[in-house]
Amino acid sequence: MMAGMRVTIRAPRPDDVVPYAEAVRRSAEHIGRWNPVEPDGLPDLLSRQGVGLRTFLIFDRESGGLVGKCNVANIVMARFRNGVLGYDSYVPFDGTGRMSEGMRLVVERCFLSAEQGGLGLHRLEINVQPDNERSVAMARRLGFRHEGFTPRMLFLQDAWRDHERFALTAEEWPTPVR
Ligand SMILES: CC(C)(COP(=O)(O)OP(=O)(O)OC[C@H]1O[C@@H](n2cnc3c(N)ncnc32)[C@H](O)[C@@H]1OP(=O)(O)O)[C@@H](O)C(=O)NCCC(=O)NCCS
Numbered sequence: 001m002m003a004g005m006r007v008t009i010r011a012p013r014p015d016d017v018v019p020y021a022e023a024v025r026r027s028a029e030h031i032g033r034w035n036p037v038e039p040d041g042l043p044d045l046l047s048r049q050g051v052g053l054r055t056f057l058i059f060d061r062e063s064g065g066l067v068g069k070c071n072v073a074n075i076v077m078a079r080f081r082n083g084v085l086g087y088d089s090y091v092p093f094d095g096t097g098r099m100s101e102g103m104r105l106v107v108e109r110c111f112l113s114a115e116q117g118g119l120g121l122h123r124l125e126i127n128v129q130p131d132n133e134r135s136v137a138m139a140r141r142l143g144f145r146h147e148g149f150t151p152r153m154l155f156l157q158d159a160w161r162d163h164e165r166f167a168l169t170a171e172e173w174p175t176p177v178r
Pocket residue numbers: 030031032034035086087088089090093094095096097098099100101127128129132134135137138
């Protein structure tokens with residue numbers, strides 16, 4: 001476990017399935033405008049963990065409650081060492097700054113070398129629908145640079161959605177806390 005001020009992060013486990021389902025159900029309205037709402041999705045996510053996908057759950061230190069989830073997906077090593085971050089925060093912790101603390105721990109873990117217990121990545125990407133202001137704010141808060149616009153990038157809410165592309169390389173990390 002890696003500790004932040006108010007949160008810790010770790011890989012998901014089978015005993016997270018029930019609290020995960022409850023957290024996603026509680027947060028359906030908040031998540032659903034932007035991401036799929038899949039309360040029963042953790043077993044599948046657990047089965048897909050591997051070299052190309054690493055999931056981190058973010059927990060509130062004080063209560064043990066589930067603050068959020070971040071997938072590091074599409075991981076490619078070799079000369080790219082790149083991963084794409086996808087995340088949701090959960091009620092009642094959304095909007096309290098805990099998700100941002102957790103995301104900083106995830107980025108830290110991504111850039112640490114394998115010897116240091118990290119993923120050894122060099123570049124991280126975040127793709128956000130243009131009017132998802134809270135997620136754009138998260139990307140910027142973490143120090144991600146706006147790189148460009150990707151039309152019809154992801155199939156969400158029954159349509160191919162345009163995305164703004166943000167990225168951060170290890171040279172730019174750590175960014176000042178905002
Ligand atoms: C995008 C998302 C993960 C952002 O998470 P969040 O809950 O807003 O993140 P935080 O809890 O860190 O909240 C940050 C906000 O809390 C405020 N805040 C409150 N207390 C704070 C504290 N102690 N420290 C820092 N920020 C604090 C910040 O000012 C910030 O406000 P703002 O959003 O108005 O700028 C969340 O909105 C979400 O799950 N959305 C639905 C799914 C989604 O869009 N996923 C991303 C797809 S690309």
